[in-house]
Amino acid sequence: MKQPGGGASRSTRSARSAGSASVPRRPRAPAVVRHALLRWIVLALAVAVWQLVARAHGSVYFPPPAEIARHAHALWFSGPARHVFLTDAAVADILPSLGRMTAGFALAAVVGIALGVAVGRSRRAYALCNPVLQFARAVPPPALVPVFVVIFDFGTPMQIASIVFSAVWPVLINTAEGARDTDPLRLEVAAVLRLTPAERLGFLVLPSALPRIFAGLRLSLSLSLILMVFSELLPGTANGIGFTLTDAQSRSDLLTVWAALVLLGALGYLLNTGLLAVEKRLVGRGRTPTV
Amino acid sequence: MLRLDTVGQHYGDHQVLHDITLTVPGGQLLCVVGPSGCGKSTLLRTVAGLLPAYDGTITLDGAPVRGVPDNLAVVFQDYARSLYPWLTVRENVALPLRRRGLPRAERRAEADRILAQVGLTDTARRHPWQLSGGMQQRVAIARALVCRPSLLLMDEPFGSLDAQTREDLEDLLLEVHRTDGVTIVFVTHDIDESVYLGDRVVVLSQGPGAKVVLDLPVELPGSRDQITTRGLAEFVALRSEVGRAVRKR
Numbered sequence: 001m002k003q004p005g006g007g008a009s010r011s012t013r014s015a016r017s018a019g020s021a022s023v024p025r026r027p028r029a030p031a032v033v034r035h036a037l038l039r040w041i042v043l044a045l046a047v048a049v050w051q052l053v054a055r056a057h058g059s060v061y062f063p064p065p066a067e068i069a070r071h072a073h074a075l076w077f078s079g080p081a082r083h084v085f086l087t088d089a090a091v092a093d094i095l096p097s098l099g100r101m102t103a104g105f106a107l108a109a110v111v112g113i114a115l116g117v118a119v120g121r122s123r124r125a126y127a128l129c130n131p132v133l134q135f136a137r138a139v140p141p142p143a144l145v146p147v148f149v150v151i152f153d154f155g156t157p158m159q160i161a162s163i164v165f166s167a168v169w170p171v172l173i174n175t176a177e178g179a180r181d182t183d184p185l186r187l188e189v190a191a192v193l194r195l196t197p198a199e200r201l202g203f204l205v206l207p208s209a210l211p212r213i214f215a216g217l218r219l220s221l222s223l224s225l226i227l228m229v230f231s232e233l234l235p236g237t238a239n240g241i242g243f244t245l246t247d248a249q250s251r252s253d254l255l256t257v258w259a260a261l262v263l264l265g266a267l268g269y270l271l272n273t274g275l276l277a278v279e280k281r282l283v284g285r286g287r288t289p290t291v
Numbered sequence: 292m293l294r295l296d297t298v299g300q301h302y303g304d305h306q307v308l309h310d311i312t313l314t315v316p317g318g319q320l321l322c323v324v325g326p327s328g329c330g331k332s333t334l335l336r337t338v339a340g341l342l343p344a345y346d347g348t349i350t351l352d353g354a355p356v357r358g359v360p361d362n363l364a365v366v367f368q369d370y371a372r373s374l375y376p377w378l379t380v381r382e383n384v385a386l387p388l389r390r391r392g393l394p395r396a397e398r399r400a401e402a403d404r405i406l407a408q409v410g411l412t413d414t415a416r417r418h419p420w421q422l423s424g425g426m427q428q429r430v431a432i433a434r435a436l437v438c439r440p441s442l443l444l445m446d447e448p449f450g451s452l453d454a455q456t457r458e459d460l461e462d463l464l465l466e467v468h469r470t471d472g473v474t475i476v477f478v479t480h481d482i483d484e485s486v487y488l489g490d491r492v493v494v495l496s497q498g499p500g501a502k503v504v505l506d507l508p509v510e511l512p513g514s515r516d517q518i519t520t521r522g523l524a525e526f527v528a529l530r531s532e533v534g535r536a537v538r539k540r
Binding site for chain 2: 191
């Protein structure tokens with residue numbers, strides 16, 4: 001096994017001495033590894049300490065992480081391969097939660113961007129709406145949930161409405177600010193090029209507001225997750241991760257409570273990572289650091 | 292043909308331009324010079340229809356200017372801001388062609404043709420900020436020319452470029468003017484540049500209420516050269532005359 005490895009490194013070295021463009025490639029790999037190590041080492045250490053302390057104490061309230069992971073796996077991820085290894089419990093609880101969250105977040109994003117551009121591009125609309133927006137944003141979103149319970153009764157419409165009405169504000173306000181800050185010279189250019197309003201929106205206002213829009217979307221995403229869980233905690237809900245949480249708590253099933261918490265943390269991380277990847281693709285393109 | 296008749300412009304109570312009457316025949320390259328802050332840019336923006344509330348009348352090819360005319364293009368000084376950084380060079384140049392309803396392939400071909408004309412090949416797929424300042428301003432010129440305007444307005448377009456690049460672009464502009472025959476109004480504060488480029492130089496007085504204090508035809512050989520033209524006795528004489536008019540209060 002050693003021979004091919006040695007041969008490969010020798011050929012890289014000869015390529016390097018030949019002055020090829022792949023020179024910076026080799027030192028980069030360990031840097032990536034080092035970076036990944038740095039990112040994960042604190043978490044790994046924390047989990048290890050948690051495991052050791054929990055094992056040593058044997059408290060029922062603080063089960064060791066290995067046990068939580070085993071439990072989560074048995075509960076949700078030990079299903080048949082044709083269900084992507086999801087168990088019936090996962091299909092019954094995780095998927096509805098994610099579905100409601102996705103629907104709520106998507107709706108909030110669309111409405112927030114559309115209204116944000118309208119408010120941001122019209123000075124009058126901005127003056128009229130800004131106080132209302134600031135007020136609406138200042139209301140703690142979970143406080144609105146009882147209102148939606150009254151309007152929609154329990155169930156998916158109430159939960160989606162709760163998510164939308166909390167997640168829409170950061171997108172709306174950031175989009176409005178971004179659209180309002182469109183460079184005046186670039187607007188003059190658009191006028192001179194006689195772009196139609198739709199072209200001006202698509203080629204100037206939205207691209208230049210994009211970093212702000214994504215700042216809003218990231219806030220909205222975490223609010224969506226919070227409101228998703230919160231709206232499922234209320235009595236009267238029948239499924240979802242939040243429901244699993246309260247249900248397990250009422251049965252003193254601490255292991256499931258912990259598993260649900262870990263699952264929520266992992267979901268939040270994955271969703272945010274996904275959004276960042278989209279942002280990097282869209283915003284990273286065609287931008288100077290100074291613009 | 293561009294005609295300005297007793298044109299005035301003001302910001303509130305502040306009179307910027309006063310009683311400007313000018314006729315620019317089709318195909319002329321007119322340079323507008325004046326001290327800093329005299330209202331050159333305001334004049335240009337007014338002609339471009341970006342400041343529609345002006346006094347007097349402006350007509351372009353016989354049609355009064357109310358809002359941005361269809362057959363007009365502008366090159367701004369600040370190329371980094373005037374180009375859209377999220378679009379590639381080709382997309383920037385092809386952007387004004389959308390309005391003409393050309394199919395995508397033709398827009399691209401037309402953009403590439405005009406990019407070649409301004410000396411930019413192999414940059415179509417890059418982004419403006421990946422290019423040098425001079426190349427970016429070439430892209431802006433290409434974008435202005437792509438719709439074959441009858442009037443090209445340029446607002447100190449080479450003001451922030453280094454001397455060498457600036458001379459290259461001056462010669463490029465002269466060549467474009469010679470081949471396309473577009474009417475050009477070129478605003479600059481550089482006296483040498485105005486004499487070198489212009490068929491005619493107009494000097495504005497120090498504001499407020501700037502007006503035309505000198506209207507001078509430039510009778511230099513049509514084919515100009517950075518070294519020999521600038522060394523001609525006529526060039527030096529014209530430059531002195533423009534310089535005196537600019538300094539006069």
